[in-house]
Amino acid sequence: MFNKSNLFPKTAEPLSPRGPSVRSGMGVSSNASSGAGVSVESASQRDSAPAAAVSTPVEETKVPEALDAVAGGGSRLIVGPDVKLKGAEILDCDTLVVEGRVEATMDSRVIRIAENGAYAGTVGIDVAEIHGRFEGELTARQQLIIHATGRVSGKIRYGKILIEEGGEISGDVQSLAKAGAKEALRAVESRSADSKPLAAVAG
Numbered sequence: 001m002f003n004k005s006n007l008f009p010k011t012a013e014p015l016s017p018r019g020p021s022v023r024s025g026m027g028v029s030s031n032a033s034s035g036a037g038v039s040v041e042s043a044s045q046r047d048s049a050p051a052a053a054v055s056t057p058v059e060e061t062k063v064p065e066a067l068d069a070v071a072g073g074g075s076r077l078i079v080g081p082d083v084k085l086k087g088a089e090i091l092d093c094d095t096l097v098v099e100g101r102v103e104a105t106m107d108s109r110v111i112r113i114a115e116n117g118a119y120a121g122t123v124g125i126d127v128a129e130i131h132g133r134f135e136g137e138l139t140a141r142q143q144l145i146i147h148a149t150g151r152v153s154g155k156i157r158y159g160k161i162l163i164e165e166g167g168e169i170s171g172d173v174q175s176l177a178k179a180g181a182k183e184a185l186r187a188v189e190s191r192s193a194d195s196k197p198l199a200a201v202a203g
Contacts, residue, residue, distance in 0.1 A: 074109065081116060098132070115149045130167075141176070 074094025079085050083100035090096060090106035098117035107124040117132040128140040130150035137155045138144070144158040148166035156173045163169060 079117070113150075139176070 075092060076095045076097065077090065077093045078097045079100045079102055081099045084102075085100070086103045088102075088104040090104050090108065093106065093108050095110040095112070096102075096106065096108055097112045097114070098119050099114040101118045101120075103120045105122045109126045110129070111119070111123060111125050111127075112129045113119055113132040113134060115131040118135075119133070120135045122137040123134075124139045124141070126140070126142045127145070128134075128138060128143070129145045129147070130152055131147045132149065133151045135153050138152065139157040140161075141159055143160045143162065144152075144156070146152055146161075146163045146167035146169055148164045150164075150167045152167075152169045152171075154171045156169060156171060157176050157179055158173075159176050161175070
């Protein structure tokens with residue numbers, strides 16, 4: 001009475017496309033075939049690859065920061081914490097990093113005073129970067145950078161200046177261009193005063 005072929009139609013063809021899609025999406029095969037092993041290995045490789053990619057940039061960013069702490073190239077002098085250098089004239093030093101206390105005279109390329117560092121004296125420099133304290137005479141031929149924790153006082157001359165919010169500067173502060181113009185004007189005035197003839201004294 002019943003036609004078995006009509007009551008239970010063949011479903012092998014409609015179901016077969018769904019089987020592989022489930023296995024490929026999950027990365028696991030129900031059959032113990034070589035394909036299942038490959039899918040599991042590739043999933044583990046995909047999981048391990050992002051971890052390596054994340055850890056690599058962290059190391060790359062730390063190295064440049066460490067190199068920036070002491071300017072690269074040329075001779076460097078680092079005065080560490082709890083070190084005091086007094087009564088010296090620092091020569092042939094491209095970069096001075098002050099983490100302790102220094103009382104000296106120097107003419108160099110770069111000076112960097114750390115947050116807990118202090119410098120007192122006379123400095124002629126291309127670039128000065130101040131996180132700590134400076135007292136004395138400072139000439140920054142190119143740029144003077146005072147960070148939020150920086151305190152600078154004395155006779156200060158600079159090419160360009162950058163002061164972060166919280167940074168302090170006090171004393172005789174002028175740009176090199178303005179100071180040079182004033183000195184040139186004074187020189188002209190002194191020459192003109194010397195060239196005036198003396199008035200004859202009656203008697």
